Amino acid sequence: MPVITSVRSYDVRFPTSLELDGSDAVNVDPDYSAAYAVLEADNGERGYGLVFTAGRGNEIVxxxxxxxxxxLVGLELDELVSDLGAAAKRLVHDSQLRWLGPEKGVSQMAAGAVINTLWDVRARREGKPLWRLLAEMSPEEIVSAIDFTHIQNALTPExxxxxxxxxxxxxxxRLAELxxxxxxxYTTTPGWLGYSDEKLVRLSKEAVAAGYDMIKLKVGTSLEDDVRRMRLAREAVGPEIRISIDANQRWEVDEAIAWxxxxxEFDPFWIEEPTSTDDVLGHADIRRGVAPIKxxxxxAVMNRIIFKQMLQAGSLDVLQLDSTxxxxxxxxLAILVMAKKFGVPVCPHAGGVGLCELVQHYSFFDYAALTGEIGxxxxxxxxxxxxxxVEPARVVNGSYVAPVLPGTGAEMVAxxxxxxxxxxxxxxxxxxxAGRI
Amino acid sequence: MPVITSVRSYDVRFPTSLELDGSDAVNVDPDYSAAYAVLEADNGERGYGLVFTAGRGNEIVxxxxxxxxxxLVGLELDELVSDLGAAAKRLVHDSQLRWLGPEKGVSQMAAGAVINTLWDVRARREGKPLWRLLAEMSPEEIVSAIDFTHIQNALTPExxxxxxxxxxxxxxxRLAELxxxxxxxYTTTPGWLGYSDEKLVRLSKEAVAAGYDMIKLKVGTSLEDDVRRMRLAREAVGPEIRISIDANQRWEVDEAIAWxxxxxEFDPFWIEEPTSTDDVLGHADIRRGVAPIKxxxxxAVMNRIIFKQMLQAGSLDVLQLDSTxxxxxxxxLAILVMAKKFGVPVCPHAGGVGLCELVQHYSFFDYAALTGEIGxxxxxxxxxxxxxxVEPARVVNGSYVAPVLPGTGAEMVAxxxxxxxxxxxxxxxxxxxAGRI
Structure with a gap:
């Protein structure tokens, strides 16, 4: 029986702030980073997980x-991997560590990365990419993997x-179709705040030419700039392409509605992160105030309990889970099933480092085994x-290509x-x- | 001009799990710990801050x-201490570090400890304990210290x-009276789950004899035990002494109401942490379901934005801020002023390590300069x-004695x-x- 011998972590950072890729109204200079987890057992089996961060603080994660x-060190790998619900609870509800959250921030993200190393082992053992593993697990096993603590007034195991x-x-x-x-x-590539108007227009047109039917623009620093950039983007892509906008939590509630x-007039499809991600009631007010814009x-929603309330309060038209x-x-899984129950579509957040590689699996699962709808x-x-x-996310003609390698997608090139x-x-x-930093 | 030369941290833990002091339905075996911060400037000035934790994970904080x-290292101390609002924002809204929360969990607690080292310097410079410093600051300066980001739909600076x-x-x-x-x-000393019935009764009686008019019992593991323990406590203290109960987030919403x-029948004064501390809407349901019990x-509420919503949604009769x-x-300060606006009394959480030393200052300020009421x-x-x-919290005849030493109360005996x-x-x-651990 293989025994876990180590879970190592790496503070991996990329100097993206040098180019202003990824700049928005709040994240002005991120160095996209991964706190990377590698689990190893005494039989040589390995599992990988990661947390995306914006640079400084990656060392804390x-x-x-x-x-x-x-x-986990010293525990039997088979026991953990055969009951991933119990394995996750063991970490999340650790009686001393839970004080650090509970279930939020650094500790929640780190627990997630470690839990995901076990899912990675499981998927490798079964020779499947995560999306297929999940879609082919029995409903009973998926339910046993979900922690229903503090969400049972919104979703019961039954x-x-x-x-x-x-x-x-x-x-x-649907599996065959996927x-x-x-x-x-959709692509956010054209819309970073640090880009010139010329670059915005060029990248918007390129996105449409590449097969995307939705792009996203960052907003929230200057209304005058946003009006100009939205107009340019709308002119560049025409009326049929959806343009969403993203304020990265920059606004107060009233300000979000007004802005x-x-x-x-430029027909934004959705407004993303209009205010604090913790503000369930504020989002509900904003939703009422900006309809029919979604x-x-x-x-940045920290756990299933905040999502539960957003679903209960009618705060959302679009739920953007973030896998790390x-x-x-x-x-x-808990969040996906809750969203299905409440009829709210899930469009995962990606970008950064590794998020595209990871989140695609959830949308594949969502379509194959949960909602049966893409729309x-x-x-x-x-x-x-x-x-x-190791398996880069690939988009061809505006669609993610189904990952094929066994695992969750988190393994980095060494x-x-x-x-x-x-x-x-x-x-x-x-x-x-070179004096560049 | 003094310049900050270091902010050191210490992982300080006490082996309280050996005695089951501090055991409750969720925190079954805490080793009360402090992640302790010591700021030092090149003129020898020092400031102290801490985060309370339950043991494991203290190293992360x-x-x-x-x-x-x-x-903060390399910055001028005077500039930071003379504008503590700006100093706090500099840390809390750091463009890269904020991804770790934003404003929650490990990163928020750590930012708080570092911010508090600056308040400690400020109080020492003025020769005042924190409560007096705050009560004697001008309303304008208190307002300038508050971060109104994402709470302006509940409380404006004006x-x-x-x-x-x-x-x-x-x-x-009121300052003279304090x-x-x-x-x-009030005291939680009698009510830990790990204590025998005999110890519960003895400590309850001792609490009343010592001048307390309210005690608190931990509940939530076994209803049968809770009924027995509540009956014993009520018999021990009589009908006039308030007994509150504390479930430490153990329950689902419906379960909290039923339990x-x-x-x-034993007339509990308040039910504390009946469910997830993140569940604004759940607390509102529970409050409606258990009235007139408060x-x-x-x-464990992570920031002013969750408290804002709890106040907006009518989730609370009692707001228990936790200073770390x-x-x-x-x-x-933001939370205290919001609570005053919404008319919700603040009874700070204490216990653990250093929390009594720290939170007393807020209640003294609350009475002196904010609400003018104790009730x-x-x-x-x-x-x-x-x-x-260095200045241990002291309760005499059921009342905290006003701290007198300059500072926030966080300095530990070296x-x-x-x-x-x-x-x-x-x-x-x-x-x-000794083989005890």
């Missing part, structure tokens, strides 16, 4: 991964089981940093990981030597 | 304190100023681990700190040698 990982059983009808056909055609994406409505949020913000695959649901795509992953370990990897050493 | 502290100006009437008399008589407390009502929460859960003195408001008191602080540094302090080395 890496430290937290070590602390959570230490709870309801979840019923939803998942209903999702089995036509599943085989393997052949993939899942539609969004001031852009209504309200989207989720990339919450406690791993398990909590993403206007799109998975975010941003075209940078994919080359650092050379990339070592080159960009902060602060002593060769990449960082060279940047310092 | 200590690491985060280093990361936040590093943002409203805060008006509230604080109204609080100035009679302030001098200095003479202190502020009423609390099943204890109603609903209290706050020790949120982003320092600044965010506690049934009580500050929690638990009688352990005070000897490790010998205690060094003895209980984990894992290599002499205290831990001795426990290991």
């Amino acid at each position: 890496a430290k937290a991964i070590e602390s959570y990982g230490a709870r 309801e979840a089981l019923e939803i998942l059983r209903a999702g089995e009808v036509g599943k085989a056909e 393997a052949a055609n993939g899942h539609p994406a 969004t409505n001031a852009l209504a 309200v989207a949020t989720g990339e 913000r919450v406690a791993g695959v398990n909590e993403n 206007w649901k799109r998975v975010e795509f941003v075209d940078h940093l994919h080359e650092h992953f 050379q990339s990981r070592d080159r960009w370990v902060f602060p002593d990897g060769a990449g960082w050493v060279e940047l310092r030597a | 200590a690491k985060a304190i280093e990361s936040y502290g590093a943002r 409203e805060a100023l008006e509230i604080l100006r109204a609080g100035e009437v009679g302030k001098a008399e 200095a003479a008589n202190g502020h009423p407390a 609390t009502n099943a204890l109603a 609903v209290a929460t706050g020790e 859960r949120v982003a320092g003195v600044n965010e506690n 049934w408001k009580r500050v929690e008191f638990v009688d352990h681990l005070h000897e490790h602080f 010998q205690s700190r060094d003895r209980w540094v984990f894992p290599d302090g002499a205290g831990w080395v001795e426990l290991r040698a």
Whole structure:
């Protein structure tokens, strides 16, 4: 029986702030980073997980991964991997560690990365990419992986089981369809605040030419700029392409309503993160105030309990789960099933480092085994940093191509990981030597 | 001009799990711990801050304190201390670090400890304990210390100023009264789940004899046990003494209502943490379901934005701020002023390590400069681990005695700190040698 011998963490950072890729109204200078987790057992089996961060502080998450990982060292891998619901609870509800959240922030993200190393092992053992593993698991096993603590007034295990059983009808056909055609994406590549008008227009047109039917623009720093940029983008793509906008939590509630409505003439599809991601009631007010423009949020929503309330309060038209913000695959499953129950479409957040690689699996699962619908649901795509992953996310003609390698998609190319370990990897050493940082 | 040369952190833990002091339905075996922050400037000035934790994971908070502290090294102390609002925002809204929350969990707590080292310097410079410093600051300066981001639909700077100006009437008399008589407390000492019935009864009687008019019992593991323990406690203290109960987030929403009502015959004053501390809407449902029993929460509420919603949604009868859960003195001020606006009494959470020493200051300020009322408001008191602080919290005849030493109360006795540094302090080395851990 293999025994876990280590869970190592790596503080991997990429110098994206040098180019202003990823700049928005709040994240003005991110260095896209991954706190990367590698679990190893004494038989050589390995599992990978990661947390995306914006640079500084990645070392804190890496430290937290070590602390959570230490709870697994010495345990039998088979026992953990055969009951991933129990494994996740063991970490999330650890009687001392839970004080650090509970279930939020650094500790939740780190627990998630460690939990995901176990899912990665499971998927590798079964020889399946995560989306197929999940879609082919029995409804009973999916339910057993979900932690229903503090969400039972919105979703009971019995309801979840019923939803998942209903999702089995036509599943085989949908799996084949996904393997052949993939899942539609949208792109945020044109819309970073740091880009010039010329670059915005050029990238918007390129996005349409590449097959996307939705793009997204960052807004929220200057209304005058936003009006100009929205007009340029709308002129560039024409009336048929959806343009969503994203304020990255920049606004107060009233301000969000006024600002969004001031852009209504350019027909934005959704307004994303209009205010604090913790503000369930504020989002509900904003949703009422900007309809029919949709309200989207989720990339910074910390756990299933906030999502539960957003669904209960009618705060959302679009739920944007983020695979590394919450406690791993398990909590993403809880959120997906809740969203299905409340009839709210899920369009996962991606970008950064590794998020595209990870979140695509949830949308594939969502279509194959949960909702059986795509409609206007799109998975975010941003075209940078994919080359650092063993199976880079790929979008062809506006759709994510189904991953085929076994695992969750988190495994990084070892050379990339070592080159960009902060602060002593060769990449960082060279940047310092060149005086660029 | 003094310049900050270091912000060091210490992982200090006390082996309280050996005695089951502090055991409740969720925190079954805490080792009460402090991630302790010491700021030092090149002129020798020092400021102290801390985060309370339950043991494991304290090292993560200590690491985060280093990361936040590093943002201050090299800066001029006077500039930071003269504008504590700007200083706090600089840390809380750091463009890269904020991804780790935003404003929640490990990063928020660590930011708070570092911010509080600056408040500690400020109070020392003025020769005042924090409560007096705050009460004697101008309403304008208090308002400038508050971060109104994402709460302006509940409290504007103008409203805060008006509230604080109204609080100035009679302030001098109240300050004198506090200095003479202190502020009423309640005690949780009798009610830990790990205690025998005999110990519960004995400690309950001792609490009344010592002058307390309210005690608190932990509940939530077994209804049968809770009924028996509540009956014993009620018999021990008689009908006039308030008994509150505390479930430490153990329940689902419906369960909380049923369980609390099943204890109603023993006249509980409030039910504390009936469910997830993130569940604004759930608390509102519970409050409607258990009235006239009051609903209290706050020790794990992560920031002013959740408290805002709890106040907006009518989730609370009692707001229990925790001085080391949120982003320092600044965010506690925001919460206190919001609570005053909504007319919800604040009874701070204490216990653990250092919380009694810290939170008392907020209740003194609340009475002196904000609400001018005590009524049934009580500050929690638990009688352990005070000897490790330079100015231990003191309760005499059921009331906290006003602190007199300059500062926030966070400074630990250096010998205690060094003895209980984990894992290599002499205290831990001795426990290991004795085979007790």
